[in-house]
Each structure stands twice: as structure tokens, then as C-alpha cells.
Amino acid sequence: MAITKKEIDQVCSLARLELSSSERDEFTCQIDSILGYVAKINELDTSNILPTSHPIPLTNVMREDERGESLPIEDVLSNAPDERKGYFCVPKIIEGE
Amino acid sequence: MNLEKLTCHEIHDLLKSREITSTEVTSAVISRIESQEPDVHAYITTTFDEALEQARIVDKEIGRGKELSPLTGIPIAIKDNMCTKGIKTTCGSKMLHNFIPPYDAFVIQRLKEAGAIIVGKTNMDEFAMGSSTETSYFGPTKNPCNLEYVPGGTSGGSAAAVAAHEAIMALGSDTGGSIRQPASFCGVVGLKPTYGRVSRFGLIAHASSFDQIGPITKDVTDAALLMKVISGYDPADSTSVKVDVPDYLSYLTGDMKGIKIGIPDEYFAQGIDSNVKSTVLEAINLITKIGAECENISMPHTEYAIPCYYILVASEASSNLARYDGVQYGYRDTSVQNLVEMYSKIRTDGFGSEVKRRIMLGTYALSSGYYDAYYLQAQKMRTLIKQDFDKAFEKYDALITPVSPFPAFKIGEKTNDPLQMYLADIYTVTINLAGLPAISIPCGFSKNGLPIGLQIICKPFDEQMIFKIAFAVEKHLDRAKK
Numbered sequence: 001m002a003i004t005k006k007e008i009d010q011v012c013s014l015a016r017l018e019l020s021s022s023e024r025d026e027f028t029c030q031i032d033s034i035l036g037y038v039a040k041i042n043e044l045d046t047s048n049i050l051p052t053s054h055p056i057p058l059t060n061v062m063r064e065d066e067r068g069e070s071l072p073i074e075d076v077l078s079n080a081p082d083e084r085k086g087y088f089c090v091p092k093i094i095e096g097e
Numbered sequence: 098m099n100l101e102k103l104t105c106h107e108i109h110d111l112l113k114s115r116e117i118t119s120t121e122v123t124s125a126v127i128s129r130i131e132s133q134e135p136d137v138h139a140y141i142t143t144t145f146d147e148a149l150e151q152a153r154i155v156d157k158e159i160g161r162g163k164e165l166s167p168l169t170g171i172p173i174a175i176k177d178n179m180c181t182k183g184i185k186t187t188c189g190s191k192m193l194h195n196f197i198p199p200y201d202a203f204v205i206q207r208l209k210e211a212g213a214i215i216v217g218k219t220n221m222d223e224f225a226m227g228s229s230t231e232t233s234y235f236g237p238t239k240n241p242c243n244l245e246y247v248p249g250g251t252s253g254g255s256a257a258a259v260a261a262h263e264a265i266m267a268l269g270s271d272t273g274g275s276i277r278q279p280a281s282f283c284g285v286v287g288l289k290p291t292y293g294r295v296s297r298f299g300l301i302a303h304a305s306s307f308d309q310i311g312p313i314t315k316d317v318t319d320a321a322l323l324m325k326v327i328s329g330y331d332p333a334d335s336t337s338v339k340v341d342v343p344d345y346l347s348y349l350t351g352d353m354k355g356i357k358i359g360i361p362d363e364y365f366a367q368g369i370d371s372n373v374k375s376t377v378l379e380a381i382n383l384i385t386k387i388g389a390e391c392e393n394i395s396m397p398h399t400e401y402a403i404p405c406y407y408i409l410v411a412s413e414a415s416s417n418l419a420r421y422d423g424v425q426y427g428y429r430d431t432s433v434q435n436l437v438e439m440y441s442k443i444r445t446d447g448f449g450s451e452v453k454r455r456i457m458l459g460t461y462a463l464s465s466g467y468y469d470a471y472y473l474q475a476q477k478m479r480t481l482i483k484q485d486f487d488k489a490f491e492k493y494d495a496l497i498t499p500v501s502p503f504p505a506f507k508i509g510e511k512t513n514d515p516l517q518m519y520l521a522d523i524y525t526v527t528i529n530l531a532g533l534p535a536i537s538i539p540c541g542f543s544k545n546g547l548p549i550g551l552q553i554i555c556k557p558f559d560e561q562m563i564f565k566i567a568f569a570v571e572k573h574l575d576r577a578k579k
Contacts, residue, residue, distance in 0.1 A: 055532020
């Protein structure tokens, strides 16, 4: 096995996902088979090869720090599942008093 | 006259000579959508009222003598991962089932300026992850050529809409073949531009170093017209490139003399359907006859493309999709009283299986201890694959290959085996790894009557050479058929 159920649990907790026990079995099996296949990339010696992060050469893009137009607050909040007084609302973060 | 069956350039001529109005064309397309949708299901959302309103405005302007752009008054469909102000944009996911963007994507701004008429938002694999449009939260799209088959993916809705004449043209997006493969499965034209040619501003991110928006059309001329409108530098996308946009139409000459073409052996190797192989080789024969020089070449790192691609794309996706937390927009479960539990609940309920699988795969590949073996190693393989292309383009103007190893497959045939679905992308992902432009044009049919596509790949920012070759091939293939 390239990946164990315990590792799947760890990945799920990092990615904020919960699996049912049948999904856990199914995904472990599928991801194991995918990882087994993609391990192929380790066949070649790449110690002298530089990694490519973007297909075209990119340089840092700078611009003048000028004030631009922003979306009106009503538009920004128009999709918010829960908003009050111009703020996005979430369940309580800090427990206690 | 069945107006919905015409191309953009044919309609443009009729609008210009005042033989028809945009309202007539738009109404014809809307009637067609109403009659075909119960079978095809190409759209997630339609915007008929807005479209007819826009068409009336365009007709008034034409009446007043306003000059027409090539896209003025043309009904167009948009893949549902491009933000449209005031129109629901779902990305094929429960997570965004109610999302109404407060702004337009760059390409949408350009289309509106050109006077195009948006008739709806097309179906797609959830978050553009899949190869068949079967992972959509809103149910699969069917292939208009045969309703038992998939239209390809992830821009399956856009390709099916154009093939079924439910739109004159459409926009798709391509991360690993998502424009070209559905275009080939549905028998239409689809172009993936060079990375950086078209702004990604307002395109919902899947894998940011791969994604590009491009045209899906009925012929090569229409693809050139639509590319001219959507190409160009945009300061809002820091990866868009300042390179002049050529007059693509001037390259549609039909002349192929002196063009050097490489045919990579690896794209005809084991696993390819015999119909696909023979049809593509016949087209290459024809290309030689009309004046191009074709030679066989080797691209030795092709076999590493699928593993390299899926590691990188899953990694980028796992990072991009971390933003879906139910706070600012999208799906939310209000029953949970704890923030971390809320995140988990929303993401568990809001994402489908394929999206979860890729987030998990990407999270694993990026996690400490595995980063070097997977992510970094895949980035190095990306360099080697890109070098194969750099080397080929020292000698050749273009490369020609099949788009997919097989024609469209049956609905449900590959849904239980994700790895088999990934292997379907073998001839298209290399192009995104290298950031190159490539087109799919129809070149024949399988024994079962399913369309087969031909892929033409060129150097970065040489879309004009693609159009030149594609136009000549299209013209001569049409002639050969007649």
C-alpha cells in the first residue's frame, strides 16, 4: 500500500473533509491506486533538472500604488450566507466568557 | 432558413446586409435550446429574457447605422466557471449553487463590448475536474451525436451546445484538455490558447499554472474571430502577457506550402483506438498532399505526462479550493455552532467525490515528507516534457497528433475508476504542462459514427500558425468529403 487509512484520515483533517466509513475505504483504495501509478515519475534521475512552476517565464509584476475603485459593500456582501451590519458572520470562534 | 445552424461569420454577413436581425437569430437559438435541452442538457442556467433584451438593443443600434463588430448580435454560451455579473455562476458544484457574481470576468467584459448576446451558462464537470461532464452537481450532459455517449469534459456543455446548435459559439476553459477533448467528442472546433494569451480574471481557479479560456465554434474562421475578441493583456491577471494580438483572419489563406510538421510517434503508440489512428493518419496524408512536409519524431518524456500532470494539478487545486469555507459566499450549513466544524461540514457536503479525491491527493503531495517525492519531482518532469517540445519546435512549425486515444465513451463507462478516466487525457495534458496553444478540429468519424478530432500544436503565441494550418486542413477535408 502506498497510503494507509491513517494517512487518509490525516489528509482529511488537513483539508477539512470528513468521510463516511464506506467513503474512507473507497477513497483509500482509489488514492492508493493513483499514487501507485504516479510513482512512475521517480523512475528518472532528475538531480540536475530545475523545476518548472509556470510554463512561461514570469517576473514579478509591479505597479504604482494608486487608489482604485472597489466594489460597493452591498455587492461584496450580496452572496454572504450570514451578514450583519456590514460584516460577514461566523459561529463563535473563542469559547468561554 | 434555420438561423441557429449558421456560423458566426455567416450570420454577421446577413446582419450587415440587414437580411436578418439579431432578435431573429437569438429567438431561433432559444427555440432550439427549448427543443434540445430535455435530451442534451448542455446548460445549467439560461438567460433568455436578458438575451432578447440585448438583441433588441443591438438591432436598434444597427438600425441607427452603428458599425458591427464580427460578434455583434451573435448568441454565445459561456461555461459556468466564468463570472457573469448578476447571472448565477455555479462551477458545476453544490458549493456555488447559489453564487451570483458581483462582477464580470475579463472575457465577459470583452464579449459585451463586442455586442455578443449571452444565452446561458453551460454545464461542466464540478470545478472543471473530470473528462466527461459526468461529475457536475447538476447531472451529466449528453453527446448530441449519440445521446448514450458522454460529450467529453470538462467543457462538455459548451461543446454539446455548439454541436446541437443551441449556441452559435461558446467559451470553454482548458486545464488538461477540457476544450479540445469535448470539441473532438462532439465534432466541433476547440482552441486552447497559449498560457497568458487570454486573461484568467474572473475565471474560477482550478489549477492556476494550467488554466486557459478559449473558443469552441462550428468552424476555424469562427474560432479566429472569437480569439481576436478575448485575447490580450489584462493588468488584473498578473500572468497575462503583453504580446500584440495579430489579425488572425489574415492567416486563413489555405496555403500550406513549406510548412514543416512533426508527428510524434508516442501519440500513436499502444492504447490508441484503431479508428482514431487510421483517421488521423489519413488526415496527415492529406496534409502532405497539400504541400506540408511531415516527419516522424520522438517525444521521449510523453509517458510521464499523466502522472506529472495529475500531481501538479491536484496540488494546485487543493490550494485553490481551500477558499471554500462558506463565509463570504456559497453553500452554508447554519446548524453548526463551531467554526472548524462548520468548515468541515460545508466542504464535506458541498464538494462531490472527484473534487474531494483531488483535494486529498493534492494535500498529500504537498504535505511535508512527501513534497520532494511528488510535487517537486513532478515540477522537474514538467521541465523535461517542456524541453521535448522546445527541441521539436527548433525544427518544426507545428506538431500534429490525435486529441484523444478513443472517440466518445458511454455514459457511466469510466465513472467507477478514476485512474482510467485520467488516462483518457494522455494526448492533451502535455500541451498544458508546456503552456502551448493547440486546436482540435474534426477530421472524420469512427465506425459507430462518433466524431474524431485532430490536434495541431504550435509554439507559444503562434496561434496564427494554428489557424493557418487548421483552416487549410478544414477546407481540404471538406473538399475530400464532397
